[in-house]
Amino acid sequence: MTDILGQIVAFIGDNPSLAGLICFTVAMGEALFIIGLVVPSTVVLVGAGTLIGLGKLDGVSIFIWTVLGATAGDALSYWFGHFYKDKVRKLWPLSRYSSLMDRGEEFFRAHGGKSIFIGRFVPGVKSVVPGIAGMVGMNATRFTIINVTSAIVWSAAHLGPGILAGTALEAIGQISSRLAFVIGGLCVILFLAVMMGRWLILIILPLFPGAHSAIVNWFAKRPGRASQWIAATFDPDHPRSIGMLVSALLLLITMPAFFFFIGEVAPGEPMVRADVAILNLFSSMRTPIGDTIMVFFTSLGDGIVVTVVTVTAALYLFFKRAWRRATGFLIAIGSTAIFVPLFKALLERSRPMALYSGADSFSFPSGHATLNAVLFGICAVLIAHDRNRWIKAAIFTVTAVYVITIGFSRVYLAAHWMSDVLAGFLFGLAMVSAFAFVFGPIHNEKIGRNSLAAIVVGSLTVFGGWHVMTHLDQAIATYEPRNRFQILTQTEWQANGWTQLPKNRIELSGGTKEPLVIQYAGDPSRLAPVLAAHGWSKPPKWSLSTASGFVEGKTPADKLPILPRTQNGRTPALVLIHKDETSDPDGGGRWVLRLWPSRFQILADGSLKRLYVGSILHEAILRPMGEFSGPKTDREAPTVSTNPVRLLPGALIRTWPNGMEVVLCEEPAASPVTPNTTGKPGARSRAN
Known part of the structure; x- marks a missing residue:
């Protein structure tokens, strides 16, 4: 497509x-x-x-x-x-x-x-x-x-x-x-x-006035149960017909989408790479305060809390003699509770980090996301039943925000992959839609919507709050970040270890982009001053003033901020630009160098150095109608002879099987020797 x-x-x-x-x-x-x-x-x-x-x-x-x-x-x-x-x-x-x-x-x-x-x-x-x-x-x-x-x-x-x-x-x-x-x-x-x-x-x-009413009336005159049901469902005067149709539509969409996710989490699929990239992104964003907040919400979604809220809500429904809805509620929750570990055991997808044992040690789908979506989704359907559209919108919005927050906490804390959570939401929404479709038309069971809301919120607040407070410290320790570096010796890295790093940048979506033509071991801050002697500089920082350059048609390339790019979910540790005056003297192009941290460390001379991968892109500046300035990548890599890090002492050139070349280099000494070359990626270097 x-x-x-x-x-x-x-x-x-x-x-x-x-x-x-x-x-x-x-x-x-x-x-x-x-x-x-x-x-x-x-x-x-x-x-x-x-x-x-x-x-x-x-x-x-x-x-x-x-x-x-x-x-x-x-x-x-x-x-x-x-x-x-x-x-x-x-x-x-x-x-x-x-x-x-x-x-x-x-x-x-x-x-x-x-x-x-x-x-x-x-x-x-x-x-x-x-x-x-x-x-x-x-x-x-x-x-x-x-x-x-x-x-x-x-x-x-x-x-x-x-x-x-x-x-x-x-x-x-x-x-x-x-x-x-x-x-x-x-x-x-x-x-x-x-x-x-x-x-x-x-x-x-x-063109067909009265056709809708005529179709409904035709079915209404038919004696069969199916015809009578269709007439009642599609009758525009039926107060619940729209809700039933929406429920049926959601059910038809969410279940195929769930099974689509099953096929997309197979090894080697783009979604698997996207999961890793997103997990790395969240790992780089974690803070102690953020960890505490996310642990709070993930603990509210624990199985024991879901069980207590379910039992409390079910007992209330039985007390109100809402037999069919109470039974349907328990069937939905019970079947979901059986379905989640069953699918986990069948797929056996590993979690980002080991947390549990048995079937729960596997990842797909997320039990927290699935069970909470079913529980609170059905409660929202019951509480919003026969209310006006604004109250319904408020109830479903609050419920969705709460459930999505629990799902987000699972990815943030590295308890699940993003696809696990999304699949759980899809299955949960399918169960809620099925419940609403089957039990939505019931009008002879008075459940006391305000009382049910108070019971659900109250049980969640009281028991959930107690559960969180008594287990918070233990949960924080359980979900503590675990940084895992793979260590290579300098000799291993330069021989064959460099092939263990990706040869192309991996987007958050899991797709592969421009080639990674740099592998750099050391402190990125020590690379910047070396390349500064060859025209490389740090780009303007994002601000209201610099961002306004995008809406001006004459902004030079080196005055525009750099658009963010991630490599496998990690943000760049170093970004440098080099104005390209060979293609447009008015500032219509620039080279952009980015370095991202990898999961490897290099052991050299008794010390560990973080290994980084990098790309060098050429951006042309588009100026539609002369009123905007927008960067567009038109070249994804310089030739190896014009790769500026090749100027570093001891730099090595390695070649992938497809012919693409990558430069391996280490951080320069305190007083590097500047080679006799321009180092500009837009022109051929005289050194070779």
């Missing part, structure tokens, strides 16, 4: 005239009388703006094409209404949208000539207002002036967010290409969902 989208983007970028024609067509089509309802102008134009932000299209030409299309569409609609007048209402299928034309006419009479300008931005009426203006005889000259003015503003409003989004996606792509692709994909899905909903409400339903 990524390759296909990349080819489409490249094709459009290589054919700007075609892109302009597409923007003209959709901008015009969106403004045509009634027809504009089905034209996805927002999706296309925001997408075009995104391509401008990514540097694939010329912003000025696309803007002109869009303005011309919007102007032409409104003009055609105006003259259509001007010539046909009220005959428009009798033409099929336009006659089906008389209510829409009535709304447009009311809008025009309320706002007069301003409606041409305002109407472009109002969904549901913007495709009819120009036609209404022609039907009521608005002056053509006045209409044209407003039409052109509004087209300029409308085009800027649609392309502008896309340009910002494209610039942001380009920046995110420098951090993680998969993250940028996921965000971009989610935006596309959101746009498509909105458009499908819009078409259904504004286009499809008016």
Whole structure:
């Protein structure tokens, strides 16, 4: 999918005239009388703006094409209404949208000539207002002036967010290409969902008035139980039909997603690498205060607390004679409690660190995440039952935040991999959805929602608080960070040990990126002054002032902060930049050197030195429409002869089987000897 989208983007970028024609067509089509309802102008134009932000299209030409299309569409609609007048209402299928034309006419009479300008931005009426203006005889000259003015503003409003989004996606792509692709994909899905909903409400339903009620009534007249159930479920007047449909949809999504995770945690899969990278990231962020907070929440999710809250809630439901819900509640919790250790024993996935014995010593899925999602999710369903939407939203939001916090604590404390927790959430949500679908329609069991909420919160607070306080010190010791370094001697490292380090950077998503062309043993702070003599310097720190450089079209490359990148979840210990004056004297490019810590230490001369891996990238500075400055990686490594760390005394060159070369070096002496070479990655070094 990524390759296909990349080819489409490249094709459009290589054919700007075609892109302009597409923007003209959709901008015009969106403004045509009634027809504009089905034209996805927002999706296309925001997408075009995104391509401008990514540097694939010329912003000025696309803007002109869009303005011309919007102007032409409104003009055609105006003259259509001007010539046909009220005959428009009798033409099929336009006659089906008389209510829409009535709304447009009311809008025009309320706002007069301003409606041409305002109407472009109002969904549901913007495709009819120009036609209404022609039907009521608005002056053509006045209409044209407003039409052109509004087209300029409308085009800027649609392309502008896309340009910002494209610039942001380009920046995110420098951090993680998969993250940028996921965000971009989610935006596309959101746009498509909105458009499908819009078409259904504004286009499809008016063509078939009363179809919904007719279908429901047809099933209601059928004698079978299934037909009666469908009629009750899909009846728009049924107060619980929406909740049941949402529950069914969630169930259909979450269970396949859970089994998808099972296949993705096999050895060698990208998700496994992502788990390691995320775990390393959290390990680098841990603090004593953070550990205490996370241990507090993870202890609240312990099995003994879940058991007490479950028993208390179940006894209350039985006391209130809510037999079916109480039984379903116990079945859901009991089956989950059996399912978790069963799957752990079947998959036998190791935890990040040893904590328990038996089936609990395995990792997938997370018991804390699964059981707490089921327990508090079902309690939330019962407590929110038949309440208004705002109270429901508040109840589910608080529940989700609490359960997600428990799951996050498991990853933070290295008790589980991230995929373990996500899979637990998916299975838990599936169980909650099944419970809501089966027991949601029950209306003859009064459970006392406020009393149930008080009992759940009270038992969690009293027993959970007691459990945490009595076991806090022990739990903190159990989850204490465990740093594990692998030690290599200097000889082992230089011989074959260097092959144990990754040859490409690993993203948080688990994907592999640019080659790691440096392995450096020692203190990174001692490398910076050596490379400073060859033009390498530390980049500007992030601040409001330096960040503003991204929205200015003339910011030099060495004045822009560096976008963050992680290697296997670890943040860089050293970042240096070198201005590239060979490609653009105005500051249009730069080289970026990063060093990340590894899990290895080198034993040399009786002392241990931390081993670091590093990359060197070239970034071109894109300036879409001359108003932004966005870095984009265009070269992923210099040649080995221009790798600046090769200048260090004793540096060695090693070659991977694929031909990629990496430089092994150690920290320089206190007064290093500067070799007679430029050390610039953009030009060939004279030393060899």
